[in-house]
Amino acid sequence: MSTPAKRNTWQREAVREALGHNDGFVSAQALHAVLREGGSPIGLATVYRALADLATADEADSLQSPDGENLFRACTSSGHHHHLICRSCGLTVEIEAHAVEAWAQDVAAEHGFTAAQHVVDVFGLCAACTKLAAH
Amino acid sequence: MSTPAKRNTWQREAVREALGHNDGFVSAQALHAVLREGGSPIGLATVYRALADLATADEADSLQSPDGENLFRACTSSGHHHHLICRSCGLTVEIEAHAVEAWAQDVAAEHGFTAAQHVVDVFGLCAACTKLAAH
């Protein structure tokens, strides 16, 4: 019952590359659409599976958008960080938040909570999308 | 196109009360089940609508669980705030985070983002659950 052997398929690699060519967070559906438009016959379920694998292998970051979608992004920095995300085009900026890290620790400790984790994401409209939205 | 007048129905009040009788975050489905078990013939769609209204009226807090469900909770303190939640028993503490509010605004503005929103939640083990977990 050891770890089931992983195999290398062009599908996995295609998803990895497609993620890498994208700056922001993308949904599985969107990534699948991009791949198909690029001529790949890859299946939707496979994209979902590949993204889930990449996320558990810490090769991709994942978060849920305000409307419940699961979004993925190629992992650039390996350390702990947070994101500023355009909810229109997906443009993402990695942000440091030392003050927030400390605050989270403190507030948890103050109330006797242990093993504290936190979810901190900022969503907005990037400069470009803000202009577009202004007709 | 002024604001459409709101009417008071026993359904709205039932949802409000059911929320108040619950300490932690609950899903619309769960709250509907509780109400029906209590003898109320309220409809599921109505519970969804009532909860959405309460949330927009800042009478209830909402957040999405790690698996994508929308959860609601009666609001004890008024105004914008965040939550410290025990991931074992659901105990919830409302927390102020003025520093985080300012940080979120600044970081968004610094990168030219507008209409910034943020998701900030702290999950951990409360004091009681920490003791239990210590065998």
Next chain:
DNA sequence: ACTCATATTGACAATCATTATCAATAAGCC
């Protein structure tokens, strides 16, 4: 209390992201 214009309800259908099926395929190993 009666009327009326309309906000609200609720059973049900529709949507939408995600997951489960499962036969067909292909990766890695001999």
Next chain:
DNA sequence: GGCTTATTGATAATGATTGTCAATATGAGT
């Protein structure tokens, strides 16, 4: 080249949420 079995992908299934719309109830006006 064969064998084992992880992987794929078309499709069905799931499950939470939202839309539909006729029937109902609310609140203001009389």
